[in-house]
Amino acid sequence: MGIPRLWEMIKSKKEEFQETLGVPLSDLSGKTLAIDVSGWIVELQSQNHKAPNMHIRNLFFRTLGLLNAGVNLVAVFDGTAPDSKRATLIKRNKGGAGNVDRQQLRDKSKECAEVFKCLGVCCLTSSGEGEALCAFLEQKGKVDGCITSDSDYFCYGGKNVYRNLRKEKMFVVDSYSSVHSDYTHDDFIVFALMIGNDCDMKGTEGIGWKKTDEMIQHLKQLKVPSVLKRVLTWRDNQKLNAIDNKIENKPKKDSHCKHCDHPGTVVSHKSKGCTECDTSSDCNRNSNIRCDCPWHVVKYLEEDYKTELSVRRKALEKPDFPNSEVINEFRNLDKTIPKYLESGSIDAKAVIDCMARFGYTEDVTISSVIHSVILQDLWKKTDETNQMFSPIRIIRECTENRVKCYLVEWDKTGTCFINQRYKNHWTSSDSYEIKVELQLFKSKYPEIVKHFEDQKQSKDKKAPPKKPTKGKRNKDHDSVGQSTSAPPKKSLLESFNKVEKK
Numbered sequence: 001m002g003i004p005r006l007w008e009m010i011k012s013k014k015e016e017f018q019e020t021l022g023v024p025l026s027d028l029s030g031k032t033l034a035i036d037v038s039g040w041i042v043e044l045q046s047q048n049h050k051a052p053n054m055h056i057r058n059l060f061f062r063t064l065g066l067l068n069a070g071v072n073l074v075a076v077f078d079g080t081a082p083d084s085k086r087a088t089l090i091k092r093n094k095g096g097a098g099n100v101d102r103q104q105l106r107d108k109s110k111e112c113a114e115v116f117k118c119l120g121v122c123c124l125t126s127s128g129e130g131e132a133l134c135a136f137l138e139q140k141g142k143v144d145g146c147i148t149s150d151s152d153y154f155c156y157g158g159k160n161v162y163r164n165l166r167k168e169k170m171f172v173v174d175s176y177s178s179v180h181s182d183y184t185h186d187d188f189i190v191f192a193l194m195i196g197n198d199c200d201m202k203g204t205e206g207i208g209w210k211k212t213d214e215m216i217q218h219l220k221q222l223k224v225p226s227v228l229k230r231v232l233t234w235r236d237n238q239k240l241n242a243i244d245n246k247i248e249n250k251p252k253k254d255s256h257c258k259h260c261d262h263p264g265t266v267v268s269h270k271s272k273g274c275t276e277c278d279t280s281s282d283c284n285r286n287s288n289i290r291c292d293c294p295w296h297v298v299k300y301l302e303e304d305y306k307t308e309l310s311v312r313r314k315a316l317e318k319p320d321f322p323n324s325e326v327i328n329e330f331r332n333l334d335k336t337i338p339k340y341l342e343s344g345s346i347d348a349k350a351v352i353d354c355m356a357r358f359g360y361t362e363d364v365t366i367s368s369v370i371h372s373v374i375l376q377d378l379w380k381k382t383d384e385t386n387q388m389f390s391p392i393r394i395i396r397e398c399t400e401n402r403v404k405c406y407l408v409e410w411d412k413t414g415t416c417f418i419n420q421r422y423k424n425h426w427t428s429s430d431s432y433e434i435k436v437e438l439q440l441f442k443s444k445y446p447e448i449v450k451h452f453e454d455q456k457q458s459k460d461k462k463a464p465p466k467k468p469t470k471g472k473r474n475k476d477h478d479s480v481g482q483s484t485s486a487p488p489k490k491s492l493l494e495s496f497n498k499v500e501k502k
């Protein structure tokens with residue numbers, strides 16, 4: 001997918017592209033990220049999963065992982081493939097194993113959109129490639145980056161990529177950014193022209209990513225204002241033709257002094273001095289004064305232009321170089337910004353029903369959904385609580401993945417559909433325990449935290465100072481309930497019921 005060797009180049013410059021492996025999703029909280037959905041579908045397909053609807057399961061858990069971490073999402077779908085890309089697609093489909101054809105991709109995308117919508121994730125369809133719209137949204141400041149494995153993203157002008165989303169102990173992702181890199185959007189397009197891309201699989205024969213990178217860096221050193229513009233002039237560039245000509249017809253080198261590399265000999269310089277070194281006897285060993293004999297003039301030209309000219313020569317062997325379709329595709333100009341990028345809330349009932357249609361039992365879905373509904377509510381900056389669960393009290397402080405958390409008891413005796421419909425799924429108790437990040441919970445429910453802290457303090461005062469109560473663990477919350485009494489439950493339930501009526 002994308003530019004075959006671009007990741008190799010980026011990975012060879014870890015610092016320049018700020019490679020960070022295994023970033024926990026919690027580090028991305030507050031960001032808005034675009035998801036290149038077809039990337040997810042293809043990725044899973046190529047892993048040869050035998051189970052049906054793996055793309056749905058995968059999407060469900062990945063999306064919840066991101067939402068739980070407080071990441072805002074925009075799911076972006078492919079539109080119609082650009083004509084130039086059709087050839088690649090045909091080729092890829094013939095390749096067989098693990099690849100998805102466009103129709104299959106469309107069907108799966110539709111299914112994914114159903115799940116995204118139930119989860120309250122904003123869905124957009126690109127006019128062309130999904131990653132093109134993702135990059136455009138980033139360029140316009142609508143998103144902070146994209147979750148994609150497709151290196152094309154940089155060629156479309158995107159700068160921040162999150163790839164290899166995977167579950168280790170928790171969900172993590174590898175992040176890359178071109179923000180502090182020398183590579184501009186146009187430089188990436190040059191890379192695509194040389195190395196090949198989805199529009200033009202072959203690229204330039206005999207030119208690898210290292211050579212391309214070397215050329216780009218070299219032209220930058222020569223202070224060429226735009227490497228892409230320079231490359232576009234290659235075919236008719238008279239100046240380069242002339243230089244090429246001169247190099248091919250390099251004059252013979254007259255005798256030079258091996259000490260200063262200026263015309264003459266060691267012996268003649270020793271007795272009469274050297275004009276270039278401006279001496280009347282002897283000369284400067286290792287002089288860095290440039291010699292202007294005909295041979296040296298061409299040699300210096302060669303040093304300055306060798307890399308460019310050798311790449312140019314190979315590129316111009318291709319009659320259609322530079323391929324304007326590739327450039328137009330990556331220039332990313334014909335996109336319109338959608339007016340609204342608003343995300344909704346998780347519709348728990350819809351999610352459970354939707355997942356059931358794809359063969360996932362309620363047991364799989366329900367506890368994940370509840371967890372996410374509760375967390376999503378905590379991430380909302382406003383006072384609005386359209387939640388189905390209200391916190392009753394904090395049971396205890398704990399840590400998860402080195403993050404301070406509270407184990408909180410949530411009311412589930414209300415009349416919401418989940419409690420009605422899944423009464424039998426629950427254990428006998430009337431509440432639901434869930435771990436939430438300490439700071440997050442505090443920002444939304446400071447009064448419950450205050451109550452908990454007050455209780456803890458008064459308990460600490462009563463307790464003999466030598467024995468800290470910290471290590472005490474109580475899994476049975478009924479007994480814990482006796483030790484830390486709940487804050488005024490009535491007001492919480494009232495607000496809960498208010499929501500239910502809505």
Ligand SMILES: [Zn+2]
Binds near residue numbers: 258261269274284
């Ligand atoms: Zn000399």
Ligand SMILES: [Zn+2]
Binds near residue numbers: 261262276287
């Ligand atoms: Zn000299």
Ligand SMILES: [Zn+2]
Binds near residue numbers: 261262291292293295
């Ligand atoms: Zn010379």
